[in-house]
Amino acid sequence: MKLPDPPLNQASEIAGDWPLHGLAEDMRPALAQALARGAAGLATIISLGEGGPRPVGAQMVFGMESRAGFLSGGCIEADVEAHARACMADGRPRRLVYGEGSPWPDIRLLCGARIEILVERLASDDDAARALLALAEAREPAAWISDGERRLCAPASDPAPTWPGAFSRRFDPPPRLVVFGGDPTALAVASLGAQSGFSTTLVRPKGPIAPPPLAGVAYRRDDVAGAVAAVGLDAWTAVAVCGHDEEVDHEALLAALPSAASYVGLLGARRRLGARLDRLRAAGVAETDLQKLRAPIGLDLGGKAPFEVAVAIIGEIMASRHGQPALARRPVSTPDGDGQAAKPPGGGKS
Amino acid sequence: MKLPDPPLNQASEIAGDWPLHGLAEDMRPALAQALARGAAGLATIISLGEGGPRPVGAQMVFGMESRAGFLSGGCIEADVEAHARACMADGRPRRLVYGEGSPWPDIRLLCGARIEILVERLASDDDAARALLALAEAREPAAWISDGERRLCAPASDPAPTWPGAFSRRFDPPPRLVVFGGDPTALAVASLGAQSGFSTTLVRPKGPIAPPPLAGVAYRRDDVAGAVAAVGLDAWTAVAVCGHDEEVDHEALLAALPSAASYVGLLGARRRLGARLDRLRAAGVAETDLQKLRAPIGLDLGGKAPFEVAVAIIGEIMASRHGQPALARRPVSTPDGDGQAAKPPGGGKS
Incomplete structure (x- = not known):
C-alpha cells in the first residue's frame, strides 16, 4: 500500500456552494452520467475510525464538470475533489488519509475520526463500472473489488475473488x-x-x-x-x-x-x-x-x-x-392486541 | 341543528385531478389567500364515527378559484365543494352528513365511517377569520368557535365562550x-x-x-x-x-x-x-x-x-x-447506557 497523498487544497469547504450534490446516496446514476461523457473519478471511504460521519463504502463521483455524493459534510470534499481531478488527469490512484494518523494533518476533521479514501480513475469503458451498472439494471446484487489499479465487479452470488490491498463492497439493486x-x-x-x-x-x-x-x-x-x-x-x-x-x-x-x-x-x-x-x-x-x-x-x-x-x-x-x-411491532394477527401501538398514523381511510 | 343537506354531486372523485391541494395540513395560509380575493368557503369535520380518515377539526378552504385541504381522500370532496360553492353564493351554512346515518346515503364512504361537516361562508372581512390569522401571526394559540352563522375567534387562554350547536377547535401557532x-x-x-x-x-x-x-x-x-x-x-x-x-x-x-x-x-x-x-x-x-x-x-x-x-x-x-x-428513549445523561438505541442515524459528523 502506498503512502497517503498530502492535501492539495486547504479550503475546508467549497465556498459559496450549497452541496445539493450530496443528497443522493446511490452513486450509480451519477457514475453512468459521468462515464457517458468521458472518464470519471471515484472516491471511496475504505477505512474509518470510530464515529465517522459517513459509512465505509460511501462514495463520491466526479465527472468532467460534475460531482456527486459526500464523504464528511464539508471538511474534506474540496481536497478529495482536487486529488480526484489530478487522478483523472494522470490515471494514478491515490490513498488519502484525513484525521488521526494522517501524516499531513492540515485538514482537521471536527469529529476527530480517521477517514481513509481510495481515489481512482475509471475510463469511460471500464469493464468493472460497466458490470456494476449492468447488474444494477438486472437487479442483481454486485460485489465491487478494487485496489485502484485493478478492478472487478461480479454478481455477489459468485465466490468473491479478492486480493491483498483491495477494497470490496457490495451494491444491492437500487431500492x-x-x-x-x-x-x-x-x-x-x-x-x-x-x-x-x-x-x-x-x-x-x-x-x-x-x-x-x-x-x-x-x-x-x-x-x-x-x-x-x-x-x-x-x-x-x-x-x-x-x-x-x-x-x-x-x-x-x-x-x-x-x-x-x-x-x-x-x-x-x-x-x-x-x-x-x-x-x-x-x-x-x-x-x-x-x-x-x-x-x-x-x-x-x-x-x-x-x-x-x-x-x-x-x-x-x-x-x-x-x-x-x-x-419491532406486534404481529398483524393480533390487530386488537396488546395496545402498545396506540394512535397509528394511518388510522383510517374513507 | 338543521337537517343535513342532500348530496349535490354524485361524483366520488374530481376526475382528472391530482389532489395536490390536500398536501398542506394548516388551512390558514389558504384562508388568507382566499379572503384576499373575496369571500371564502370553509368546510370543517365537526363529528366523526370510529375510524375516520381525517380527524375532527380537519378543514377545507374554497376561494374564488381555489381549493385546499382534504376531508376523506376522495369520497366526498367534490360533493363538499359543490355545497361550499352554493353556500358562498347564498350565505346559508350547511351541515352535511356522509356515511352511517346519512339520510342521503348516495355517497358511500369506503371506511364505513360517519363524517359530519359544517360548511360556512366567510366574508373577506370576517372578524373571526381576521382574528384567527392575527393570532397565528402573533404566535398565540387560538380558540375558534362557530355554528356556521355566528363565529368567534379569541386567544385560547381566554375563557372559551361557547354555545349550544357551536363547534370549537383550537389552532396552535404554525409549527x-x-x-x-x-x-x-x-x-x-x-x-x-x-x-x-x-x-x-x-x-x-x-x-x-x-x-x-x-x-x-x-x-x-x-x-x-x-x-x-x-x-x-x-x-x-x-x-x-x-x-x-x-x-x-x-x-x-x-x-x-x-x-x-x-x-x-x-x-x-x-x-x-x-x-x-x-x-x-x-x-x-x-x-x-x-x-x-x-x-x-x-x-x-x-x-x-x-x-x-x-x-x-x-x-x-x-x-x-x-x-x-x-x-420514549433513554435520557441523554446516559449516552453510553443501556444499549437499546444501537446504530443511531446521526452517528457522527466530521
Missing part, C-alpha cells in the same frame, strides 16, 4: 417503492420515497391520464396485475398500499404478500383489518405471507397529515431495510 | 423548525421540514450569500444570537442542530436549550457527546434543560444517508409534537 393510491397521502408517500432515493412508481388503476406532478415519480394507470408485472416485486422493493378503493387494495395485497417484496404495508382503519385479512386468507394467502403485512402501516408518530403519514411509512421502510430491532 | 447547518444532511432536514408544514429556517453563520435552492426554506447567515433573536424560539418551535462547526453548534445549544423550544436535537458522534454536555454545563446550562436534548438526534432508523437522517429527525419531531409514548 424501489410501489405506492398504490392517488389521494394526498399517497402523493406525499410517493414524493418522499422518490426524494429518499427509492425508484418510485405510483399505481392508480384508471387514474388520470396525466401523471402526477411529482419529481422522480413514475406513474401507471393500468390494472394491478399489469402494473405489478411491469414493475416486478423483488426483495429490494417495498409496497405501500395507500389506496382508496378496497378492491384495488385487495388485489395489490394479493400480488404483493406472496411476492419477494421485503416490505408490504396497508393504510387503513384498524377495525376493518380483521375482515380484510379474512378475505386474503379466503383467497389463499398463506399465514406466513400475512405475517409480513405491516398494518396499520407506518411508525406510530401520531399524526394523520399527509406528510406525517409519509414520514411514518418511509421511516418504517428505512428501518426495515436496516433491520432496526427497535421498531 | 416552526430551525435547522443549524449547511451540509447535505442539514439541507435534507430543512427541505423535508418545509414540505411537512414547518415554517423552516436554515441558519448557517457566514454561509453563502445566495440562499439554498430549497422551496419554502428561509435562510439566515448571521451569527447564532442574531438568528435566534430574529426567528424566536417558542413552544411551537423545534431546533435541529446539524452543524458542522463545533462552536456554532455549541452556541446554538446554549440558545435553544434554555428557551421555550419544545424540541432540541443534536446531530453528532455519541462518543463526543459527554464532552459537549460538560461544556454546556460549564457554560451554565441547567440539568433540566440538558434533559431536553435529543442526542444523538432522530429516531433509530439505522441509516446515514441525508434523507434517512432527515426522516429520522422530522419523524422524531412529529412524534414529540403528538406526545407518542412509543418513542
